[in-house]
Amino acid sequence: MSQEFREEEEEIFDLNTYARRYIRYWYLFPIFIAISLIAAVFYLKTTQPVYSTKTSILIKDQKKGLGGAQGDILAELGGQLGGNKLVENELEILKSQTFMEQVVQGLGLEVGYTAKQGLSTVSLYKESPVTVKPEVISEFGYEEPLILDLVDDKHFVINDGPDQYTYGQRIQNEWGTFAVYKGKVSDEKTIEVKLFDNRVLAESMLKNLTVQQPNIKSTVIELTYEDVSIQRGKDVLNKLLDIYVQSSLNDKNSEATNTLKFIETRLGLITGELSDVEKDVEVYKTSKGLTDISAESRLFLENIK
Numbered sequence: 001m002s003q004e005f006r007e008e009e010e011e012i013f014d015l016n017t018y019a020r021r022y023i024r025y026w027y028l029f030p031i032f033i034a035i036s037l038i039a040a041v042f043y044l045k046t047t048q049p050v051y052s053t054k055t056s057i058l059i060k061d062q063k064k065g066l067g068g069a070q071g072d073i074l075a076e077l078g079g080q081l082g083g084n085k086l087v088e089n090e091l092e093i094l095k096s097q098t099f100m101e102q103v104v105q106g107l108g109l110e111v112g113y114t115a116k117q118g119l120s121t122v123s124l125y126k127e128s129p130v131t132v133k134p135e136v137i138s139e140f141g142y143e144e145p146l147i148l149d150l151v152d153d154k155h156f157v158i159n160d161g162p163d164q165y166t167y168g169q170r171i172q173n174e175w176g177t178f179a180v181y182k183g184k185v186s187d188e189k190t191i192e193v194k195l196f197d198n199r200v201l202a203e204s205m206l207k208n209l210t211v212q213q214p215n216i217k218s219t220v221i222e223l224t225y226e227d228v229s230i231q232r233g234k235d236v237l238n239k240l241l242d243i244y245v246q247s248s249l250n251d252k253n254s255e256a257t258n259t260l261k262f263i264e265t266r267l268g269l270i271t272g273e274l275s276d277v278e279k280d281v282e283v284y285k286t287s288k289g290l291t292d293i294s295a296e297s298r299l300f301l302e303n304i305k
Contacts, residue, residue: 048120050226053233057241059090059219087219094211094223094244100202103239109201109232110134112194121192125229129186130156130167130193134178137195141175146193148180156180205236 093099104110113128114121130148134141149157155164158173165171167182175195210224223240227233 048122048228050228051230051233052224052226053230053237054222054224055237055241056220056222059087059221087213087221090221091211091213094221094240095206095209097202097206099240099243100206101198102243103236104198104202104205106239107235110196110198112196114192115188115190123229123232124188124191125232127186128183128191129188130191131181131183132178132193133181134176134195137176138174141195142197146175148191148193150189
C-alpha cells in the first residue's frame with residue numbers, strides 16, 4: 001500500500017512540474033491564438049467557397065425480359081448478387097471521359113476567366129468582359145496564363161507587354177494563335193485567362209463529379225458536381241445529362257435503323273423466293289398442259305347446267 005501511494009505522489013508531482021514548465025511561457029499563448037486567427041482570416045479571404053450542385057435522373061429499363069413471378073425472382077437474385085446491372089452500367093457511362101470532354105467543348109470551358117478582388121480570386125464564368133477564341137495553343141500557352149489589361153473600349157495589353165492590341169485582331173505569340181473579343185459589361189480591368197487542354201480539363205472535372213445510386217432498390221441516379229461557380233456547376237450537370245440523353249437516343253435510333261434494314265432485307269429475300277416459286281409453278285403448269293383449274297371448274301359446271 002505504501003509503495004502505491006508513493007507512485008501516485010510521484011505522478012502528481014510530475015504533472016505539476018510539466019504544468020509549471022509550460023505556464024512560464026503563458027505570454028506565447030495569446031500570440032499563437034492571434035497568429036491562428038490571422039491565418040484563418042487570410043485563408044477565408046483567399047480561398048473561394050466550393051458549392052455542390054445536385055440533380056437526379058430516372059433510368060427506365062426498356063428491355064424487360066421475363067415477367068411475372070419468374071421475373072421477380074430473377075430481379076431479387078440480381079439484387080443479391082450485386083445490384084441492378086442496368087443502373088451500374090449507366091453509372092459508368094455518366095462518368096466517362098468522352099462525355100466530360102463533350103461537356104467541356106459544348107460549354108467552352110477550355111478557356112477560363114478569373115479576376116482579383118482584394119485578396120481572393122473570383123471566377124468570371126459568363127461574366128467576363130473579354131472572350132478569347134483560341135485557334136492554336138502551344139504547350140507554353142497551357143502552362144502560363146494570359147493576363148489581359150483592358151486599356152479602353154478598343155485596346156488591351158497582354159502580360160504587361162509594350163504592344164496594344166485591338167478586339168477581334170488575330171494574335172500570334174508564344175501562347176499560340178488566338179483572338180480576343182469583347183464580352184460582358186464589367187468593371188474588371190485586369191483579367192487572367194487560363195487555357196486548358198480538353199482531355200486534361202475533363203480528367204480534372206471528373207474528380208469533382210459524384211455519380212451514385214441513393215437507393216439500391218430504385219433506378220434513380222443522383223449526380224453531384226462541386227465547383228466554385230454555382231452557375232457553372234448547374235451548366236455542367238445539365239450539359240452532361242443532355243449529352244447522355246442524346247447518346248441514348250442515337251443508340252436507339254441506330255438500333256431501330258439496323259432493325260428496319262434487317263427486316264427490309266429479309267422481306268426482299270422472301271419476296272424473291274416467292275417470285276421464284278410462282279415462276280416454277282407456272283413453268284410446271286405449262287409443261288404439263290395445265291391451265292387455271294378454278295376457271296376450268298366453273299366452265300365445266302356451266303356446261304353441265
